[in-house]
Amino acid sequence: MRRETGSLIRFLIMICLLIRTFSFSQENPIALCQNMYDNREFTAALSCVRGQLDSGRVTTRIDSFKAFELAGMLCYILDDYDNANVYFRDILGMDRFAEPDPVTVPPEILAFYKRQKSAFEQEHPLITLAPPVPKKSALRLLPFGAGHIREKKYFRGFSYAAAAAVCLGINIVSYNSRKLLESPNGRYAPDDLDSAVGLYNIQVGSFYGGFLGIGFISFVDALITN
Template sequence: MNLPGCRAPAAISLLVALLGLLALGTAPARAEPPDKLLARARAEFEYKNFENAARLLEQLLVPQVRLTTEQDIAEAREMLGLSYFYLGHQEQARRQFVELLYLRPDHRLDPFLIPPAAVTFFDSIRKEPAVREKLEQIRKSRQASKQPPPPRPPPPRVQTLVRQRELMRRSRLVAFLPFGLGQFQNGDTLKGVLLASGGGIALVANITCYSLLVALANENGRYAPGDLQLARGLRIGQYVALGLFAASWIYGAIDANLNFQETVPGPWRESRQPAAGGQSDGLQGGLAPVPGGAVLWFGSRL
């Protein structure tokens, strides 16, 4: 016996099964890649199946664009707009043509392939004041984006003023030499002049006295009775001059060694060099080794 209550579950099960089959049938279409969907729409459009072409193109453009290249989007917009136009949907066709013009402001329909009525409709949309103004703005914006940026002004010519001074190495041997040479090396010019003058005078006096003694002596090295007093004085002068020379030498050697410094900064030297990029402004300096010593340098950006 069939009861009315037993038919309701069966009807519900049948409805669920039909919905499942419908979902399975539509799933592949939804998952179809955009390029294949565009190819199918192109074939339907060429065979003048405008309803099928419009349905496929709507899947690519509505509610969001699934195509990636400008060429594919422009082709899809043109075919969808023409399909709407051929189907008599003027307002929908106009919206697609406006979007096509916003994408490509200078786009034209091919009059050799498109009927004159469609070409005239498309051109009338282009000539609308609001659309024409918008297209002009798009052209100017794109033209401005294509213009190269203004050239950068040349960088300022910057030079580095480099001041260098070498570390001069002094000789310990010079500190033991006479005539104030050790003082001159140490930079004690006044002491050097005094010791050089005193030592030089003493040495000249010593040599002079010796030469006069040799001149007064006979071939036997003896002096005449009248020259003995003079010879005695010359002998004393010779020894005194020799002692003064030795004293100045010893004093100069001791003083030079006490004030001796092995290395001292030399005189400053300036040079201009092109500044390398990335250097900071301000005073710079460093110590660079060179053969026989080192170079202490300072530089400032001008």
């Protein structure tokens, strides 16, 4: 009886481990491929990661990075340097500042990656947006409305405040959107330059547009009061 109970317990434990492994592989589509790599089954691991990429199971940015990194390493190990370069450039296409983990990536592969990164940076140089972008903030418009409201000039005060709020919203959104395109050193990729220039023009336009709005509101207020 005890022997049968022990066998049943071991069987249940094995089932639980299998379920856990299956669940983990579903959550992490590269896990099985990584296990093959760890077991030095390089050809099988490469087929695995390519299959996962082709199947569409790799959906998140993190999983994509891991998949391209693993595929690049495997191609390098299997002396397929051209495809290793392709996979590493896929990483750089996602994030040109990406760096593989030196703890998990062998030094010779890391050196190969850095050479490809250097070539990629030369082929796709960052561009500085000139002239330097001034910090134009529509916050400067807010005192116009507050002062008139204190003087009980409500039409002009609330009109100024509304204009300032609209300009400030446009100003903030355009500024933050442009900053998302900006690299850490304040430059832009060629593909993003037109968008950055457009957002810059919107940002500055919202600043000066606020003053034009103030002039228009003053003109309308003068017509009404007269």
